[in-house]
Amino acid sequence: MMNTDMRISRELTASSAFVVRNFSMVKRYLGWEMVFLCYSVINVLTIGFIMVGRNDSHVLFLVVGALMWGFLSVIFHEVSESVSWERWEGTIEYTFMAPILRLTHLVGSCSFAILYSMLRIAIVLALMPLFFDIDLGNVNVLTAVVTLAISGLSFLGLGLMAAVLPLMSTERGSHATHIMGAVLMLISGVYYEVDVLPNWIRPLSVISPGTYTLRSMRAAIIHNASLADRLPDLIILFVINLKIMSMFLGKPRFVGGV
Numbered sequence: 001m002m003n004t005d006m007r008i009s010r011e012l013t014a015s016s017a018f019v020v021r022n023f024s025m026v027k028r029y030l031g032w033e034m035v036f037l038c039y040s041v042i043n044v045l046t047i048g049f050i051m052v053g054r055n056d057s058h059v060l061f062l063v064v065g066a067l068m069w070g071f072l073s074v075i076f077h078e079v080s081e082s083v084s085w086e087r088w089e090g091t092i093e094y095t096f097m098a099p100i101l102r103l104t105h106l107v108g109s110c111s112f113a114i115l116y117s118m119l120r121i122a123i124v125l126a127l128m129p130l131f132f133d134i135d136l137g138n139v140n141v142l143t144a145v146v147t148l149a150i151s152g153l154s155f156l157g158l159g160l161m162a163a164v165l166p167l168m169s170t171e172r173g174s175h176a177t178h179i180m181g182a183v184l185m186l187i188s189g190v191y192y193e194v195d196v197l198p199n200w201i202r203p204l205s206v207i208s209p210g211t212y213t214l215r216s217m218r219a220a221i222i223h224n225a226s227l228a229d230r231l232p233d234l235i236i237l238f239v240i241n242l243k244i245m246s247m248f249l250g251k252p253r254f255v256g257g258v
Contacts (some may be wrong), residue, residue: 004118011104018108019115026116040070040124044132047191048147052132057222060134064218067128069190071148074117075098076181110156117152121223143220143227147213150234153241154209158184184210211235 026033044066051058128134158180187194187201188210194202205211212233219225227234 003129009188015108015111018105019112022109022112022116032040037120037123040120041127044070044124044128048128048132059132060222061218063132063134064221065190065214067125068214068217069185069188069210070124070152071117071121072213073156073181073185074120075113076158113156114152120134138218138222138224140224140226143225143230144217146227147216147220147230147234147237150237150241151209151213154213156236158209184208187211189214195219207240209237209240 044063047066048059048063051062088230187197187204188208189197190210194205194211197205216225216230216233216237219230
């Protein structure tokens with residue numbers, strides 16, 4: 001029992017070490033992080049201003065879409081580009097040879113992605129009232145938080161799938177992760193309802209976790225939808241989570257393959 005407790009404590013410490021290390025890397029490149037943050041703010045503003053002066057609900061529809069896609073895409077890219085970052089820093093061999101469980105490495109990397117994306121989206125959201133007259137008094141917080149938590153897991157799984165691409169192709173693998181993200185944006189209805197998609201591509205939106213995330217978040221923020229109202233979409237989103245994450249959370253192995 002003591003050995004088990006010590007092992008769990010050791011793995012948790014190792015996971016937290018990956019979080020601290022990744023935040024240290026963010027601090028090292030703080031100037032570039034500020035550039036990307038400005039890009040996120042400008043992107044949301046550009047989309048939101050399209051509907052200014054027409055209909056407040058339409059403005060909120062676009063702003064929510066841009067904010068949520070910013071949150072989900074940061075999670076996706078932080079995880080999917082983790083291998084590229086390891087190679088850039090020259091630590092990929094040490095990470096893969098470390099005597100820790102594969103799950104430990106995944107938990108650390110994914111925890112950083114969630115915390116970092118939440119920090120980014122919180123800053124962007126705090127700046128929005130300076131530009132838009134948005135009323136958020138009708139938001140169902142519980143539905144929004146539950147949707148955010150479940151959807152975050154889905155994009156972590158997709159990010160882990162995309163993280164394999166840089167290993168398959170050193171030269172172009174990291175670029176392929178952006179293509180995957182663009183496809184998800186197209187079929188998930190970030191800036192429009194998926195009903196406007198051509199009939200031949202619309203079935204893809206059914207299997208995209210982004211579709212259910214955006215639909216539920218908009219319902220919670222714009223229409224004060226309760227958790228019970230969004231339960232069908234959340235169940236589908238959770239099932240997609242299980243399918244994606246089951247590909248990675250099998251029998252625990254050491255990162256180094258030991």
